[in-house]
Amino acid sequence: MAIFSKCLSKTDIGKRLSVPSKSLKYFPLSSEQHAVDFKVKDENGRVWTFRCYTRRKKHLKPVLTKGWREFVCTKKLEIGDKVEFCKEDEEGAGNGTRYCVKVKKVVRVFGAALGHVPIVLPH
Numbered sequence: 001m002a003i004f005s006k007c008l009s010k011t012d013i014g015k016r017l018s019v020p021s022k023s024l025k026y027f028p029l030s031s032e033q034h035a036v037d038f039k040v041k042d043e044n045g046r047v048w049t050f051r052c053y054t055r056r057k058k059h060l061k062p063v064l065t066k067g068w069r070e071f072v073c074t075k076k077l078e079i080g081d082k083v084e085f086c087k088e089d090e091e092g093a094g095n096g097t098r099y100c101v102k103v104k105k106v107v108r109v110f111g112a113a114l115g116h117v118p119i120v121l122p123h
Contacts, residue, residue: 003086005084012072018062021060027062034054036052038099041101042100048071048101050071071101086100105119
């Protein structure tokens with residue numbers, strides 16, 4: 001099941017990934033927590049650990065912090081590339097909730113974005 005899909009901005013590439021607020025219900029945060037680490041599997045089967053962090057105010061504004069920049073650098077992500085986060089069903093999850101992330105690189109011709117294609121990089 002898809003949680004969210006997003007074309008990456010300058011902030012998403014350089015600092016942290018801003019997550020749509022409506023997607024927060026899919027992350028294992030309790031009412032007292034403002035940060036939680038969770039594991040995500042990429043297209044190659046590599047497992048990444050990300051931290052979902054929210055502000056302690058009324059408007060939560062979730063972001064992915066820990067582990068995100070390493071992921072960006074390893075995948076050589078750029079502005080306009082797309083990421084899609086999914087939640088695996090309970091049968092495919094093994095022990096506990098599992099998430100997956102898919103990356104699609106933007107295709108540009110003469111500077112114009114024409115679409116996105118999936119990438120698979122070596123581990």
